[in-house]
Amino acid sequence: MRRIEFLRTLTAGLVLASPLAMGQSADSGPMRLLIPANPGGGWDLTGRALGQALVDSGQASQVNYENRGGAAGTIGLVQFANAHRGDPSALMVMGSVLVGGIITGKPPVGLDQVRPLARLTNEYNVFVLPPRSPFATMQEVLQQFRRDPDSVKWGGGSRGSTEHIAVHMIARALGVPAKRVNYVPFRGGGEAASAVMGGYVTVGGSGLSEFLVHLNDGRMRAVAVTADAPLPGTDAPTLRSLGVDVVIGNWRGVCAPPDLSAAEYDALRHRVALAMASTSWQRAVQQNQWERAPLVGEPFEAFVREEFERMRDVLVRAGLS
Numbered sequence: 001m002r003r004i005e006f007l008r009t010l011t012a013g014l015v016l017a018s019p020l021a022m023g024q025s026a027d028s029g030p031m032r033l034l035i036p037a038n039p040g041g042g043w044d045l046t047g048r049a050l051g052q053a054l055v056d057s058g059q060a061s062q063v064n065y066e067n068r069g070g071a072a073g074t075i076g077l078v079q080f081a082n083a084h085r086g087d088p089s090a091l092m093v094m095g096s097v098l099v100g101g102i103i104t105g106k107p108p109v110g111l112d113q114v115r116p117l118a119r120l121t122n123e124y125n126v127f128v129l130p131p132r133s134p135f136a137t138m139q140e141v142l143q144q145f146r147r148d149p150d151s152v153k154w155g156g157g158s159r160g161s162t163e164h165i166a167v168h169m170i171a172r173a174l175g176v177p178a179k180r181v182n183y184v185p186f187r188g189g190g191e192a193a194s195a196v197m198g199g200y201v202t203v204g205g206s207g208l209s210e211f212l213v214h215l216n217d218g219r220m221r222a223v224a225v226t227a228d229a230p231l232p233g234t235d236a237p238t239l240r241s242l243g244v245d246v247v248i249g250n251w252r253g254v255c256a257p258p259d260l261s262a263a264e265y266d267a268l269r270h271r272v273a274l275a276m277a278s279t280s281w282q283r284a285v286q287q288n289q290w291e292r293a294p295l296v297g298e299p300f301e302a303f304v305r306e307e308f309e310r311m312r313d314v315l316v317r318a319g320l321s
Helices: 003-011 042-056 071-083 096-105 138-147 162-174 189-197 208-216 262-276 279-288 298-317
Strands: 031-035 063-067 090-095 115-129 153-156 182-185 203-207 221-225 249-256 291-296
Touching (some): 031 071, 042 063, 042 262, 096 249, 115 208, 153 189, 189 203, 203 208, 249 291
Parallel strands (some): 153 182
Antiparallel strands (some): 090 249, 115 291
């Protein structure tokens, strides 16, 4: 999509509802951004890129970050819903991993305790091998997985993450029982990357941006992606091209805390939309090779509801819920 078309899509429908259109000044004071994951992963990269874009676009004087990782983001979700209730300057990073974590972990706080605000990006997963792996290709990994499932140790994000779901989708496609999947969850992409490079797992999975620096340095090898077409930045084949019909994306966005007024929600939505339209944000998207996926306000809320039901169906069939 050309830049001008992207900006029109992003800002369509926002002008009349924005605080600026109603003669109010957008609050450009400090903001708080809770990242429900440890530093170094995809949520951390996304949150800090958005925070910088908020500052660079004049929507915040500064952004204070808080990392609260664990349990596929649900620990951070509980913290955000309880500690930032009614705070019109607070945001939390969310995404498909959080949806999966809520379905599988059943935490005391769900998505009904926050309000989805904006989808930012989509990213497909990449499966990687350690540099000294005995396997040369993903095809060899799949053959071994079919022959002796327990011998293949998969590593990735928390239980319910997109790479975890993808592994179970692979197992189902190959006729491997779900109970034979040997999956090791980590609290973020940084930990998963260390496990791969240390040879602790046979295969690692995560968003491409989380592994990109290590792929470029030759400390791991990309052997498959979960997209429906090859991805820029890697020559790894798609799983579909290897005969395994698995396609799954990892979208990321932000949500607002509970108990905001309609005007406060609209103001926060407008600030994020302007940040997404900024040069700073466009540069971050390009550098991290994310896929633009802007969806703001009520359409995003509807998307999250539909995504919850879709993922619940997948997880139930995979025996994870």
